[in-house]
Amino acid sequence: MIEPLLKAEHLFKSFHKNDTKLEILKDVSMEINRNESICIMGSSGAGKSTLLQILGTLDTADQGELKFEGQSLQNLNDEELSLFRAEKLGFIFQFHHLLNEFNVLENVLMPFWIRGLDPDITYAKALLEQVGLSNRIDHFPTQLSGGECQRVALARALVKKPALILADEPTGNLDSQNGSLIQQLLFDLQKESSAALVVVTHDENMARRFSKKMKLVDGHWAR
Template sequence: MATNTAIRVRNLTHTVTSNTGDLTILKGINMEINESESVAIVGSSGSGKSTLLGLLAGLDVNTSGDIFLYDHNFSSQNEEQRALARGEYVGFVFQSFHLLPSLQAIENVMLPAELKGDKDARKKAEALLDKVGLSHRLTHYPNQLSGGEQQRVAIARAFASQPKILFADEPTGNLDEENGNLIIKLLFDLNKSQGTTLVMVTHDNELAKMCDRQLVMSAGQLTEKTL
């Protein structure tokens, strides 16, 4: 595999079983994403964007085909191995933030580093929260923060483990325009400063346009949108 390829997908097919029978969501997808690239996956609701994102991040197992994340072939790995790979390479930002409600902002950000056994977790988390402008909110719980603030904590958490690839699922979907813009700026700034590969699912065309490439998901097929 070329060293500058972060993600490589070959003949990816994914079928789920529902009450009405088998449903093929992804149909023979092939793609490559290079290191430090920013890629937007766009498409209508139910087209399979989030499913693809989940598979690329190793959150689920595909039905057939191969997904390589650096030298990890997720298709042949078990959950234990995939989790290790996620811990090593991957960061996430979700539409609904997914902060742990029982943890303070600082503790949420410390989690990924703590999982790696990093002794400087707190110091790093404080620096990241400072970067996202929340140094005054360290000990607040998620329900004491606004939506925009919660997403900023989530971004700080995503970068806490210094991931090589950041997956973002509709990161501005639950935010107003002002907060959305703030989040986008943060995301791209951090992406650039840390050299992270960014893979983002979004409905927001403006946001998609800011990415290096746009991939369109339609009826289980993926096509490159020519810019």
């Protein structure tokens, strides 16, 4: 049997605010397979970002387990987890989080430098060409529009050929034209790399294109 790329089993997560306990995830399980695109929907505050952060090992669940290719991530220490993220995961957030003191190409090469690897400049340039920014590689983030910055963030997330792309409302800050462009690029790049794609979105238009749609309601998957 082929193991799912990422499997989350019985995740629970709550936050404490003053004296009240906010139960955000109440027994959430899911499987993410290679080549699959999954859309996570749900109203604001439903726990979508919390779940995505847990799936990406940026946050931990109170209970439950994550397995990557059948191996539990439970016993990895912080250093091992950050190596795991650097090798296997590509993150795209609502805000691009580019580094303003580095130019476009340098931002895209950052994932290699962080791991002390030789940067694949050819591939980085090819990705920047694909997102329509080959003439902007020596510009700085402050010289680009929000949509352009998000395209750089896309190239940065994809440059290390992640097995899993996690995107939290990647078009949330963009006008509809730039939003559609980011969407299209996200699907194109996912197909080319055979990665799995998990996207949190409010956008019904975008949601239609995914192989699987899931909705969080009251800490569970809606039926």
